[in-house]
Each structure stands twice: as C-alpha cells, then as structure tokens.
Amino acid sequence: MFNKSTFLDSIWHKNIGHTPIWLMRQAGRYLPEYREVRNKAGSFLKLCKNPDLATEVTMQPLHRFDLDAAILFSDILVVPEAMGMKLDFIENEGPKFDTQISTTKDIDNLNIEEINHKLEYVFQTIKNLKATLPSNIPLIGFSGSPFTLLCYMLEGGASKNYLTVKHWLYTKPELTHKLLTKITIAVVDYLNGQIKSGVNAIMLFDSWGGILTDDLYTKFSLNYMNDIISRLQLEYNGHVIPSIIFTKGGGIWLDKIDTIGADVIGLDWTINIKDARKIIRSTALQGNLDPVLLASGNINAIKNEAKRILDNYRQINNSISGHIFNLGHGILPMTNPDHVKFLIDFVHEYSSN
Numbered sequence: 001m002f003n004k005s006t007f008l009d010s011i012w013h014k015n016i017g018h019t020p021i022w023l024m025r026q027a028g029r030y031l032p033e034y035r036e037v038r039n040k041a042g043s044f045l046k047l048c049k050n051p052d053l054a055t056e057v058t059m060q061p062l063h064r065f066d067l068d069a070a071i072l073f074s075d076i077l078v079v080p081e082a083m084g085m086k087l088d089f090i091e092n093e094g095p096k097f098d099t100q101i102s103t104t105k106d107i108d109n110l111n112i113e114e115i116n117h118k119l120e121y122v123f124q125t126i127k128n129l130k131a132t133l134p135s136n137i138p139l140i141g142f143s144g145s146p147f148t149l150l151c152y153m154l155e156g157g158a159s160k161n162y163l164t165v166k167h168w169l170y171t172k173p174e175l176t177h178k179l180l181t182k183i184t185i186a187v188v189d190y191l192n193g194q195i196k197s198g199v200n201a202i203m204l205f206d207s208w209g210g211i212l213t214d215d216l217y218t219k220f221s222l223n224y225m226n227d228i229i230s231r232l233q234l235e236y237n238g239h240v241i242p243s244i245i246f247t248k249g250g251g252i253w254l255d256k257i258d259t260i261g262a263d264v265i266g267l268d269w270t271i272n273i274k275d276a277r278k279i280i281r282s283t284a285l286q287g288n289l290d291p292v293l294l295a296s297g298n299i300n301a302i303k304n305e306a307k308r309i310l311d312n313y314r315q316i317n318n319s320i321s322g323h324i325f326n327l328g329h330g331i332l333p334m335t336n337p338d339h340v341k342f343l344i345d346f347v348h349e350y351s352s353n
C-alpha cells in the first residue's frame with residue numbers, strides 16, 4: 001500500500017505541509033558514489049542494464065538528501081537501442097549511435113515488436129526499486145518524447161544545429177511522420193510496461209522540442225506527446241498514475257501543452273512561474289530553478305532564487321500546492337552536493353512557513 005506522498009498530493013492539489021522537491025538527474029556524476037558504481041559497472045550503459053546497480057544508483061541521492069520522489073535510473077536512449085541501434089556513451093562527448101537512420105529501409109528495419117522484451121532489465125529495476133523505496137516516496141518512470149528520440153536517431157548523437165533533423169522536417173515530412181509513428185508505438189508500450197512494473201508517475205522528456213518553429217512543434221512534437229498521453233493505461237492497483245510533460249524551451253507554448261491533458265507541466269528556468277500559472281490555470285507545475293545557478297552560485301544566491309520562485313508561485317496560487325520544485329533542466333556534473341542539500345532543505349523549510 002502506498003502512504004501519503006507530498007509529491008503526489010501536490011499534483012492533485014491536496015493540502016501539503018511543504019513544497020515537494022526532486023531534481024532532474026538527481027542520480028549522476030556530481031555524486032562521487034555514483035562515479036564509483038559507474039566505474040565498477042564498466043560503462044554507463046552497462047550500469048543502466050544491471051538492475052541491482054541501477055537500483056543502487058537510483059537510491060544514492062535519497063540516502064543523502066530529503067527528496068520527495070525517486071526517478072528511475074536509466075536513459076531515454078535505451079529505447080532506440082532496444083529497437084536495434086548500437087549505442088555508446090563517450091566520455092565528455094555524450095551518446096553516439098554507430099549509424100543513423102537515413103532511409104525508409106532503416107525505418108523499416110527498426111524492431112518495435114520486442115521492445116518490452118529487450119527492455120526487461122528496466123522493468124526489473126523498477127520492481128527492485130518498489131521493494132526498496134520507503135512507501136511515501138514515489139518512483140517516477142520516464143521516456144524521451146518521440147521528437148527528442150528522433151533527434152538522436154537522425155543525427156546519430158548530440159548535435160549543434162540539428163541540420164539533419166531540420167532537413168527531414170522541411171523536406172521529408174511524410175518519412176518523418178512514419179518514423180515518429182513507429183517511435184510513438186514503442187514509447188507507449190514501454191511506458192505501459194513501466195506502469196505495470198510499478199512506477200507511480202511517468203514523465204516525457206522533450207528536451208529538444210524548443211528548437212522548433214511554432215508550427216513544427218505542434219506537428220512533430222506536441223501531437224505525438226498528445227497521442228502518447230491518450231494511449232497510456234494511467235492506472236495501477238486502483239491508483240491514477242499522473243503524467244508529466246516537459247518541453248525544454250516550451251514556455252511560449254504552455255497554453256498548447258496544457259491541452260494535452262497531462263497532470264503536470266515542466267518549466268525550464270526562462271519563464272516566471274507566476275506567468276506560467278496565469279496561462280496554465282490549474283494543472284500542476286514542475287520547476288523552475290536554473291541548473292547553472294545551482295552549479296555556479298553560492299548559497300546566498302541559490303537561496304534568493306529559490307525564495308523568488310516559491311514567493312512568485314504562492315502570490316498567484318494562494319497555496320503552495322500544485323507546484324513541485326525542480327530544476328529547469330538536469331543537474332550539471334560540477335555541482336557541489338552540499339549546495340544540492342542546501343537547496344532541498346531550504347525549499348522544505350521556507351515553503352512550510
């Protein structure tokens with residue numbers, strides 16, 4: 001049975017004693033104990049594929065800090081890898097596929113039938129975590145949005161200008177839709193598999209939707225996220241599983257994003273949460289501290305900024321509920337763990353008054 005969770009209560013606008021907080025990439029390289037386990041595993045991908053070690057790493061930030069939620073340790077790119085693309089993570093360079101998708105035949109060759117069989121190790125990690133986590137700490141499962149996965153699959157890795165992606169969007173829209181449709185089917189199966197394995201919330205990371213024009217964002221990113229949310233079985237053991245949508249750079253499209261019907265909308269750091277609440281009248285909000293401040297600022301600057309966000313939210317919302325504190329993007333590797341602890345404790349303490 002699941003005990004009262006501040007994270008879930010805030011999503012459903014119930015009374016809460018403090019603003020809940022978790023941080024994107026809360027398990028990662030800024031923690032020395034993470035680097036140790038990753039080295040023991042041999043590589044980042046081997047770590048993701050080892051349920052015992054992935055469980056251990058998910059729990060590391062929860063042992064150190066008073067976090068209100070855990071996020072499954074994995075990566076969005078395990079989905080294209082399970083579809084047959086060979087993946088490597090190169091130190092200081094990021095992810096690299098050995099080839100990229102460039103033809104219709106490449107799309108046809110992607111195997112989505114066995115996706116959940118290939119990703120069984122993720123479901124095993126979720127089951128381990130559900131047996132390990134205290135009953136008031138929910139587990140967040142996730143996937144990349146179809147568009148963000150498409151970016152990596154077409155570019156073969158990280159990209160500066162997304163030349164190949166934009167060439168496809170502007171000159172081969174039908175083929176792009178064919179690939180996005182295939183990815184969407186895989187993501188729906190994968191997230192439904194995560195829900196069946198026990199996650200308490202799911203999040204879609206649309207890290208690159210913000211590179212698009214308004215029109216292309218709707219057609220190639222938003223519509224597919226909408227499709228996913230409408231096709232998920234968002235219930236487990238009689239509980240509704242909330243969905244979170246986060247488009248980095250999506251502040252200008254919040255009204256459109258809210259039409260999808262997700263239960264939480266993620267904010268990066270560029271929009272004032274007060275203005276976001278004027279556009280999104282009731283859906284819960286998640287964010288929106290600048291991760292670069294957490295990596296570069298001192299305790300005073302971090303405190304002032306966290307205070308500003310909490311004050312802005314409370315001024316317009318009249319209650320602290322409906323907000324989950326987070327960063328506007330993932331924690332950077334050079335972040336001082338003491339500053340992370342300070343932020344979490346400060347958010348709890350300040351919001352409870």
Ligand code: CP3
Pocket residue numbers: 023024025026027028029038044071072073074075076077089093094095142158205207330
């Ligand atoms: O948040 C968590 O603690 C859960 C784990 C998680 C990781 N990646 C672990 C990871 C989650 C939720 C992700 C999501 C992810 N992965 C996204 C969406 C969010 C975002 O950051 O925009 C994206 C775009 C990826 C793809 C990816 N994975 C990139 C571009 C990189 C390299 C850049 C980087 O930050 O290192 C990764 C590697 C990665 N994913 C690491 C971790 C802990 C670092 C790997 C290492 O240990 O060397």
